[in-house]
Amino acid sequence: MITTLIYSLTGLILFGMGFFTLIIHSHPLRKILAVNVMSTGVFLILVATAYIPLGEGEIDPVPHAMVLTGIVVSVSVTALALILACRIQETSNSSLPGRKQQGEVPEESIR
Amino acid sequence: MSRTGKNHKRLDGFQRLLLLFVICMVVLLGYIIWSTPGSKPVLTGAVAQMQEYSGVESPVTAVLLNFRGYDTLLEVMVLLLAVIGTWSLTEAFFPVQRSEISPVQMGAVRLLAPVMCLVAAYLVWQGSHLAGGAFQGGAILGAAGVLMLVTELPALRTIPVLPLRIGLVFGPLFFAGIALICLLFTGDLLGYPKGAGGWLILLIETACAISIGLTLALLFAGGRPDKEFIWKNNP
Structure with missing residues (x-):
């Protein structure tokens, strides 16, 4: 019981931290990372609810399968979101919000 | 600062x-x-009851590919969609080879890449009775691909596009094909015939692991192959 509680509360705190960052930061990369931290928290809660101490019965496979599905979906969402963020920066003239203007390296010199 | x-x-x-x-x-x-009162798993009993009919010993694999095979089918499609989205947005950026790859790095890739493929195959096979399966194996395969991408192997530039595309859709189409064949023979989508569940799951997992590994490596490459490159290969 106490193990489940510790893992669940850790997942909950991760979720809260991610949610806070998602709202106050405007840079897309920070938002993508925040969503990832949030999803990690949710996965932790789900796996923790399926936890059963050793020898007290079988594990509950359904949450495990759901988390496995969720991880794969979150990986593909992250990849697509990163590409979209890069694309926004390439096609827009101004730099992304939440970023200092003067320290910016011109686009051509990077590529 | x-x-x-x-x-x-x-x-x-x-x-x-x-x-x-x-x-x-x-x-x-x-x-x-x-x-919330101590978790009392409701579905454990149901899964354990049907376990012997699923054809595999691992309960997680049974849920993923037999009882809830529909979810996994759509999940593989999500991965395919992510690659399609990526390919339609940008081109992959391969820097021109500036210097020789250091022998240490080359040696590490030569040692690690085959071992990673072997571990991936083992994980897929292990999925039928322990933790493991298509996604874990595919992740290791993807990591092997990423390792070769960061080494900037010159051989990667000469891979034609068509095999890549076929490899990407092979797993999802194979999975969907099996699902449709099951629909024809048993009347249920993904309702495996009695006794055939075990090896059908292994076949699907192997096909999906290859596609998932390729998908993850191509997502890391971040875009479709160079345009001139496509022209060169499809005149």
């Missing part, structure tokens, strides 16, 4: 209000989790 100064900035009114709101939400949710 200015960045460290920015990190120490005090929160303004809205951010403090939001912080308060988030803390309240976390405390409320924490109370809900704390007051």
Whole structure:
């Protein structure tokens, strides 16, 4: 019981931290990372609810399968979101919000 | 510099209000989790009951590919969609080879890549009775691909596009094909015929692991292959 509680509360705190960052930061990369931290928290809660101490019965496979599905979906969402963020920066003239203007390296010199 | 100064900035009114709101939400949710009576898995019994009909010994694999095979089918499609989205947005950027790859790095890739493929195959096979399966094996295969991508092997530039495309859709189409064949023979989508579940799951997992590994490596490459490259191969 106490193990489940510790893992669940850790997942909950991760979720809260991610949610806070998602709202106050405007840079897309920070938002993508925040969503990832949030999803990690949710996965932790789900796996923790399926936890059963050793020898007290079988594990509950359904949450495990759901988390496995969720991880794969979150990986593909992250990849697509990163590409979209890069694309926004390439096609827009101004730099992304939440970023200092003067320290910016011109686009051509990077590529 | 200015960045460290920015990190120490005090929160303004809205951010403090939001912080308060988030803390309240976390405390409320924490109370809900704390007051929920000890988890009593409802579906464990149902899964354990049907386990012997699933054809595999691992309960997680049984749920993933037999009882809820529909979810996994759509999940593989999500991965395919992510690659299609990526390919339609940007081109992969391969820098022109400037210097020789260091022998240490080359040696590491030569040693690691085959071992990683072997581990991936083992994980897929292990999925039928222990933790493991298509996604774990595919992740290792993807890692092998990423390792070769960061080494910037010159051989990667000469891979034609068509095999890549076929490899990407092979797993999802194979899975969907099996699902349709099952629909024809047993009347249920993904309702495996009795006794055939075990090897059908292994076949699907092998096909999906190859596609998932390729998908993850191509997502890391971040875009479709160079345009001139496609022209050269499809005149």
